[in-house]
Amino acid sequence: xxxxxxxxxxxxxxxxxxxxxxxxxxxxxxxxxxxxxxxxxxxxxxxxxxxxxxxxxxxxxxxxxxxxxxxxxxxxxxxxxxxxxxxxxxxxxxxxxxxxxxxxxxxxxxxxxxxxxxxxxxxxxxxxxxxxxxxxxxxxxxxxxxxxxxxxxxxxxxxxxxxxxxxxxxxxxxxxxxxxxxxxxxxxxxxxxx
Amino acid sequence: xxxxxxxxxxxxxxxxxxxxxxxxxxxxxxxxxxxxxxxxxxxxxxxxxxxxxxxxxxxxxxxxxxxxxxxxxxxxxxxxxxxxxxxxxxxxxxxxxxxxxxxxxxxxxxxxxxxxxxxxxxxxxxxxxxxxxxxxxxxxxxxxxxxxxxxxxxxxxxxxxxxxxxxxxxxxxxxxxxxxxxxxxxxxxxxxxx
DNA sequence: GTCTATAATGCGATAGAC
DNA sequence: GTCTATCGCATTATAGAC
Numbered sequence: 001x002x003x004x005x006x007x008x009x010x011x012x013x014x015x016x017x018x019x020x021x022x023x024x025x026x027x028x029x030x031x032x033x034x035x036x037x038x039x040x041x042x043x044x045x046x047x048x049x050x051x052x053x054x055x056x057x058x059x060x061x062x063x064x065x066x067x068x069x070x071x072x073x074x075x076x077x078x079x080x081x082x083x084x085x086x087x088x089x090x091x092x093x094x095x096x097x098x099x100x101x102x103x104x105x106x107x108x109x110x111x112x113x114x115x116x117x118x119x120x121x122x123x124x125x126x127x128x129x130x131x132x133x134x135x136x137x138x139x140x141x142x143x144x145x146x147x148x149x150x151x152x153x154x155x156x157x158x159x160x161x162x163x164x165x166x167x168x169x170x171x172x173x174x175x176x177x178x179x180x181x182x183x184x185x186x187x188x189x190x191x192x193x194x
Numbered sequence: 195x196x197x198x199x200x201x202x203x204x205x206x207x208x209x210x211x212x213x214x215x216x217x218x219x220x221x222x223x224x225x226x227x228x229x230x231x232x233x234x235x236x237x238x239x240x241x242x243x244x245x246x247x248x249x250x251x252x253x254x255x256x257x258x259x260x261x262x263x264x265x266x267x268x269x270x271x272x273x274x275x276x277x278x279x280x281x282x283x284x285x286x287x288x289x290x291x292x293x294x295x296x297x298x299x300x301x302x303x304x305x306x307x308x309x310x311x312x313x314x315x316x317x318x319x320x321x322x323x324x325x326x327x328x329x330x331x332x333x334x335x336x337x338x339x340x341x342x343x344x345x346x347x348x349x350x351x352x353x354x355x356x357x358x359x360x361x362x363x364x365x366x367x368x369x370x371x372x373x374x375x376x377x378x379x380x381x382x383x384x385x386x387x388x
Numbered sequence: 389g390t391c392t393a394t395a396a397t398g399c400g401a402t403a404g405a406c
Numbered sequence: 407g408t409c410t411a412t413c414g415c416a417t418t419a420t421a422g423a424c
Contacts (some may be wrong), residue, residue: 057288159286173343230410235407394421396407402411403411
């Protein structure tokens with residue numbers, strides 16, 4: 001593995017574990033074993049390295065949405081995505097970045113994060129639209145809104161899990177969302193004949 | 195206002211705006227105008243000051259749950275809480291702390307955060323139980339789970355809003371949650387007589 | 389590309405006078 | 407309680423040889 005790739009890989013890990021503000025170039029050097037000179041040759045500033053690492057983290061995280069995009073029963077895809085194995089105590093490597101002021105205030109650093117969420121929102125909207133069309137969810141529900149709701153359940157679930165130092169709240173949040181989706185199925189009772 | 199209170203107040207703001215790692219004792223001094231000697235007299239370390247400020251932020255944030263606890267129609271209280279005016283781009287002053295490794299890894303600093311979430315969860319569970327008992331939500335929904343789900347919607351909504359630098363995703367996430375709750379009302383159609 | 393040396397600035401605190 | 411002075415170390419680089 002080239003020094004360059006090693007630096008990006010290491011910074012990606014550290015951004016996930018510690019965030020931007022709390023990760024120093026020295027941390028990256030020590031964990032990666034790459035020397036000072038090499039590091040500043042490939043990446044003139046910490047920000048440059050962080051940008052590359054952030055893009056890598058986004059590229060890492062997005063394939064998970066293939067659960068949503070893939071073919072098959074829409075509601076089943078939604079449930080598969082919501083029950084997918086996740087390390088709740090580590091949080092989301094993309095969502096995490098929104099809490100780092102130096103990332104959030106820097107349009108260039110924030111851009112990959114915004115793109116990732118926009119794309120995920122599109123996938124969610126699409127599968128929800130399908131579920132409504134298939135009669136699995138009540139007509140009249142707004143797929144774009146619901147997409148925001150379900151994305152939030154995941155992102156917020158991480159927060160609850162870390163606060164309690166226990167993955168259970170994350171799992172309960174997702175399970176509760178699935179319960180709600182089931183409860184929002186169109187009624188199957190047949191209205192009394194007029 | 196005493197120097198001590200001024201320090202706590204200022205640290206509270208900075209923890210909300212910038213987090214723990216990215217806030218230095220010097221930042222606190224400069225914004226508060228309190229001198230070095232005073233500061234280290236009242237708070238021997240940055241961590242001591244942060245703990246006091248964190249407890250203040252928790253005390254600030256909890257009264258909002260009175261929307262949930264208060265008397266009246268349970269579902270209306272839920273909707274009131276979910277549509278309450280919030281500055282989505284600033285995020286949650288309590289939830290934010292879960293993303294600071296130095297807070298999350300320090301049981302003493304994390305404790306007030308965990309307590310706040312536990313208490314909020316209790317309020318949510320209680321109002322949801324009432325809503326189910328009142329026939330506003332389908333019987334068989336689990337109030338504890340649903341409480342996690344709705345708390346997550348709020349916490350995650352902040353993440354989406356910051357990622358897009360736009361409060362709309364937050365509002366949509368909450369609106370979508372309300373839509374889902376309405377869709378999860380018990381069916382009012384009368385089943386065909388057997 | 390990688391190395392070692394150097395440096396300005398900030399961080400988080402301590403010391404001791406008033 | 408508040409002030410000023412000082413401190414050792416980390417951060418975020420830069421310089422220039424190899």
